[in-house]
Amino acid sequence: MKPLIGISCCVKPFGIFATPNHAASDSYIRVVLGPVDGIPVLLPAAGEALVPEILPRLDGLILTGSRSNVCPEYYEGPPHAEGTPEDKARDATTLPLIRAAIAAGLPLLAICRGFQELNVALGGSLNQRVQDLPGRIDHSTPSDQRFAKVRTAKAHNVRLLPGSFLAELSGRTEIPVNSLHNQGVARLAPRLAAEGWAPDGTIEAVRVKDAPGFAYGIQWHPEYDWETDSLSRTLFERFGAAATAWAARRALPQAAE
Ligand SMILES: N[C@@H](CCC(=O)NCCCC(=O)O)C(=O)O
Numbered sequence: 001m002k003p004l005i006g007i008s009c010c011v012k013p014f015g016i017f018a019t020p021n022h023a024a025s026d027s028y029i030r031v032v033l034g035p036v037d038g039i040p041v042l043l044p045a046a047g048e049a050l051v052p053e054i055l056p057r058l059d060g061l062i063l064t065g066s067r068s069n070v071c072p073e074y075y076e077g078p079p080h081a082e083g084t085p086e087d088k089a090r091d092a093t094t095l096p097l098i099r100a101a102i103a104a105g106l107p108l109l110a111i112c113r114g115f116q117e118l119n120v121a122l123g124g125s126l127n128q129r130v131q132d133l134p135g136r137i138d139h140s141t142p143s144d145q146r147f148a149k150v151r152t153a154k155a156h157n158v159r160l161l162p163g164s165f166l167a168e169l170s171g172r173t174e175i176p177v178n179s180l181h182n183q184g185v186a187r188l189a190p191r192l193a194a195e196g197w198a199p200d201g202t203i204e205a206v207r208v209k210d211a212p213g214f215a216y217g218i219q220w221h222p223e224y225d226w227e228t229d230s231l232s233r234t235l236f237e238r239f240g241a242a243a244t245a246w247a248a249r250r251a252l253p254q255a256a257e
Contacts, residue, residue, distance in 0.1 A: 001251060003059030003243035005038040008097070008114065010066045011045050011089045022046075024064050027223040032062070035226055035233045036240035045089035048096040055100050059250060060107040060214075060243030063094055063114025065221055069183055070116050075125035084128070095121040102191075102208055102215060107242035109235075110217035116183050118206065118217040124189030129182050136200045139219075141180040151224040155179035158204045158220070164195035165216060166205055169238065170231045177204065177220035184219070192217070214242035 007029070009022040022044035032040040043054060068087035072078060074095060080086060094114070098121040101108050110118040116126055131138040141150050154176035160167040167173060175196075185203040188194060196205025196218070208215035222232030 001247050003036075003038040003240065003247040004041050004057060005032045005036060005060045005062060005243060006041050006043045006054065006058040006097075007032065008061075008063050008090065008094050009042050009044050010064075010068060010087050025223075027221075028062055028064050031223045031226055031236055035236035036060075036243065037237075038240055038243055043093070043097070045087065045093045047089070047092050050093060051097050051100050055097070055104060055106065058101075058106060059247040060239060061097070061101045061109070062239075063098065063108070063110040063117055063217075065112030065114065065180070065223075066090070068113070069128065070113065070120050070126060072126075072128070075120045075187075077125060077128065080128060091117070098122075102211060105212040107214040107239060107246055108208070108211075108216070109214070109239045111223065112181055112219055112221055113183075115206070115217035115219050116181075116185070118208075119185050119189050119192060122189035122191045122208075124185060124192065125187040126183045127186045130184035130202055131182065136184075136202060137198065139179045139184065139198070139202065140182045150180060151178060151221065152228070153178060156198050158196040158198060160205070161195040164205075165207060166196060166218075166231075166235075169234055175231060177218075178224060179220060181219060213246075214239055 007024045009024045011020045012023050014021040029040045032038045068085040071091050094117045130136050157174045158177050159174050192206040193209050194203045198204050204219040206217045226232040
């Protein structure tokens with residue numbers, strides 16, 4: 001039985017009246033139907049009340065990337081600069097969703113904004129513009145590059161912790177990644193272990209220390225290049241295998257109360 005994979009949605013304006021819609025990129029739908037080998041379930045940014053109702057019916061959770069930034073009030077940060085995109089509805093949904101998913105042991109893969117949400121949900125904080133920090137490189141989407149190129153281009157290497165999940169998966173100590181973010185980890189949440197770093201020291205990969213199963217976050221976007229990048233594909237296949245195992249357990253007859 002294919003696993004049901006929850007995919008976090010953003011609230012974005014659509015159409016001539018710019019009405020709010022709950023949306024996720026087609027990249028996530030295609031990767032779930034592809035190497036994850038699951039069934040995508042879009043999770044609207046409908047708030048914390050959604051969490052206890054939907055979580056028991058999922059076999060895995062993907063926290064997606066998005067241009068909007070996690071609101072600073074969730075990590076005692078300064079207000080965003082004027083014009084910074086925010087998505088309060090998404091924050092109010094994904095942060096409790098992440099905590100509940102980790103408490104349940106649900107397989108979880110947090111990508112870019114999702115990676116930042118994972119850190120904030122567990123008590124960490126963010127820098128709002130990494131590129132403005134001394135000694136840091138620009139991790140954002142270069143405005144002079146066509147988006148398509150930025151999605152698949154490798155922007156920098158990530159040094160992997162020896163023996164870490166990604167080091168084992170890749171068989172390498174360093175991997176090249178794309179990069180489309182302004183925010184970055186400032187204070188790492190206590191329950192997260194850093195397992196990958198950019199050349200400027202920015203944390204790029206984390207593991208949930210006390211998670212019983214698959215629970216990782218990455219700052220880059222493997223959903224953009226899994227068709228050409230074997231590590232990206234393998235990462236999703238491993239997440240899918242964990243979700244499939246979760247689905248099999250969920251299908252077992254529940255012990256009578
Ligand atoms: N807003 C955050 C996270 C950035 C992120 O998820 N980028 C991917 C954007 C893809 C898209 O445009 O949908 C930050 O800037 O750090």
